[in-house]
Amino acid sequence: MPWFLPILLTIAVLGIIANGCILFSIFKYKILRKNTYAFLASLAISDSLKVLVIINIIIYNEVQKYSEVGCMEISLIGFTLLCCTTLHLAAEGIHRYLMVEEPYKYARTVVSRTKHIVAVVALLWVLPIIFGIAVPLAWFQDHWKNRLHFHAKMFGCPIDKTSMQGNEAYIVIMYVIFFACPLVIMILSYGHVLKTSYSVARDLRLTEVQKERTPEMAVRKTTYANPVIEMVSATYGASVLSNELAIKNKIEHRSERTMSLAQAQTNLKRKIKTRKRELKSSKTVLIMISAFIVCNAPIFTVVWFTDQWNEQKADNLLKGFLALSQIQVFVNPLVYFLRLRDFKDARKTCKNVGSTIIRKTIRRL
Numbered sequence: 001m002p003w004f005l006p007i008l009l010t011i012a013v014l015g016i017i018a019n020g021c022i023l024f025s026i027f028k029y030k031i032l033r034k035n036t037y038a039f040l041a042s043l044a045i046s047d048s049l050k051v052l053v054i055i056n057i058i059i060y061n062e063v064q065k066y067s068e069v070g071c072m073e074i075s076l077i078g079f080t081l082l083c084c085t086t087l088h089l090a091a092e093g094i095h096r097y098l099m100v101e102e103p104y105k106y107a108r109t110v111v112s113r114t115k116h117i118v119a120v121v122a123l124l125w126v127l128p129i130i131f132g133i134a135v136p137l138a139w140f141q142d143h144w145k146n147r148l149h150f151h152a153k154m155f156g157c158p159i160d161k162t163s164m165q166g167n168e169a170y171i172v173i174m175y176v177i178f179f180a181c182p183l184v185i186m187i188l189s190y191g192h193v194l195k196t197s198y199s200v201a202r203d204l205r206l207t208e209v210q211k212e213r214t215p216e217m218a219v220r221k222t223t224y225a226n227p228v229i230e231m232v233s234a235t236y237g238a239s240v241l242s243n244e245l246a247i248k249n250k251i252e253h254r255s256e257r258t259m260s261l262a263q264a265q266t267n268l269k270r271k272i273k274t275r276k277r278e279l280k281s282s283k284t285v286l287i288m289i290s291a292f293i294v295c296n297a298p299i300f301t302v303v304w305f306t307d308q309w310n311e312q313k314a315d316n317l318l319k320g321f322l323a324l325s326q327i328q329v330f331v332n333p334l335v336y337f338l339r340l341r342d343f344k345d346a347r348k349t350c351k352n353v354g355s356t357i358i359r360k361t362i363r364r365l
Helices: 004-028 035-063 068-101 103-111 114-139 149-154 168-212 227-304 311-325 328-339 341-364
Strands: none
Touching (some): 004 328, 035 068, 035 114, 035 328, 068 103, 068 114, 068 328, 103 114, 114 168, 149 311, 168 227, 227 328, 328 341
């Protein structure tokens, strides 16, 4: 397949750049060196390690054929990192759900305590190792090759079709734990975050409408024992109040005519900004969930059906879905880097550094 090598090389280069920007930003800017970004930093490390797996896949398929044991080892590491990525995305969804649902309690009990975050991140790395390595080693007792054939077939290692028989239950378990459950968690978590952002924006619009209403002036009424004095006082007070209101209305009328245009423009900008935030939140949620489904669903499901197809057709399809699954190497960091407000200064710095490198390269040429 002539297209397989350049596609994987492109994915590897983009993955190095995108994850490098995330890690550079977190280490450089203090605002990003918080426990709230621990999951993104760990995800960037996982995706960076996947780039090394991609390079090994390129070497195996296009440059130099590894032994069967070497290919098994590559597939084992790649599958573990793939599962690690899906769990990190699910954990990031839960993290943002808790930040929106109970921000003060979550910040006080979890985010402020580094050991809790470290424990969760460690669990995200340990679970794929347990289910990707320990479980298959204990599941199949006949031969070591049969224990890792599901991983090997995903990453293009040549295996016997009959060796996949008896792995159906294990494949279902891996599919549920590392694809179905993270997908459901992401949909529920990001759906709640999106719903909350829309409700907050609606409340802000209602608050702006209430502020635009003109409040009625409160008049203090004084009562007297003598009805004649009360009548005269009320008449005099009404006349004085009417004169004061007339003078005040003239002054306010002049100022309102000059301020109405500026106020209307300010209100319009606020509404447009609020609407843009809603649309940006919707697009971010749509991108994250769509990328997760498109990249992971084919590689997790196609292994069940390729045994019945032509060998060349199955090999080409598996290579295509393998390249598709690796696209998340740069999609995940790019989405967070380009759409999170805390990365605003980091984006400017990376842009300036990139522009400087390009200019110097052009001058040297």
